[in-house]
Amino acid sequence: MTLKEQIAEEIQRLGPIPFARYMELCLYAPDLGYYSRKREQFGKAGDFYTSSDVHAVFGRLLARQFDEMWRAMGAPPSIEIVELGPGRGLFAQDVLDWTSKKFWDFHDALTYRMVESSAGLCDRLRQRFAERIAKGQVAIYATMDELPPAPEHSIIFANEFFDALPLEVLAACGEMRVGYDDGRFVETFVPPSLEALEYLDRYGVHPGEGERIEARLLDQHYMVQIGSRLHAGFVVLIDYGYTREELLAGRSTDTLRAFRQHAVSGNPYEAPGEQDITAHVNFTALREIGQTAGLDHLALLSQAQFLMGIGEPNQFADAFEEAGIAQERTKVAMQLKHLIMPGEMGEAFQVLVMRKGVPKDKAARLSGIAFARDL
Secondary structure, eight states, X not given: OOHHHHHHHHHHHHOSEXXXXXXXXXXXXXXXXXXXXXXXXXXXXXXXXXXXXXXXXXXXXXXXXXXXXXXXXXXXXOEEEEEEOOTTSHHHHHHHHHHHHHOHHHHHHEEEEEEOOOHHHHHHHHHHTHHHHHTXXXXXXXXXXXXXXXXXEEEEEEESOGGGSOOEEEETTEEEEEEEETTEEEEEEEOOOXXXXXXXXXXXXXXOTTOEEEEOHHHHHHHHHHHHHOSEEEEEEEESEEOHHXXXXXXXXXXXXXXXXXXXXSOTTSSTTSXXXXXXXXXXXXXXXXXXXXXXXXXEEEHHHHHHHHHGGGTTHHHHTTOXXXXXXXXXXXXXXXXXXXXXXXXXOEEEEEEESSOHHHHTTOGGGTTOSOO
């Protein structure tokens, strides 16, 4: 049975389903969902790039920032990094390799935990990190609920995790449901749920005629889990998204997109399981829900500002250290430009930094937030 047939069967059995359920099946259905299939999703051979696909400097700069965070906590003898949605593990590998080379004390104190819901990706992660898993330095889990009790000090990190969480879609005529008729998926609408309306009241805007707005209800669950897990430490969330202020200004409505072979489509019903489905993240919601879960807001800034703050003090030596000849340095410079320049990933992605149990005066000295405007 194909994934389309599986979804159609569920609709015929239960009636039109919430869009979040449709998106969940498209992305995470066992063996058939986009992130569950045994195929390459990342990089040149896949459908999209992440910052770690561009150059190892992304992980190296974050390794430098994580070391600073550890020192802001008083350099405790043990600390965990929890990465949500690690994919192939390129970022984790870059962080672990660079800390072992440059930040030995931090590396010795570190346990790296990855939370990955895709069974196929978990298998790849276990192969990539087999030696470190055997040493107890790396561990892999399918959900946050499986994590062991949190240590006293933690850093929780997610890069392009929230954008792929299932969500609901609302229009002026109601909340979307996905039906199936005459061999194709069709959209119908029902009165919106109280939860979706409360989400829009607090963090978004209500859709006008002809508009669609995403209600990212599952994001709330993860932010509560993150806030509950953290005793003392930091949260770093990187994604493309918007704030409520930008929504009020008339920007960022209907951001739902599908990606396949590096091409963007507005049709999430084409080729279920064979294309990624994402939508922009509501950073106002992440920040405010995090605050209700016990986290303190530290900064919201662009990826360009964040990486420039980390890299400027040593002129991005983390990027160029292994580039010997001029041709290699030119290539690295172009890759770095892609990560930090306006019009590239540097402005498309935002970074939300939160803290808990770390004095604000120490947290505010982190190099990554040196260019933040909302400290």
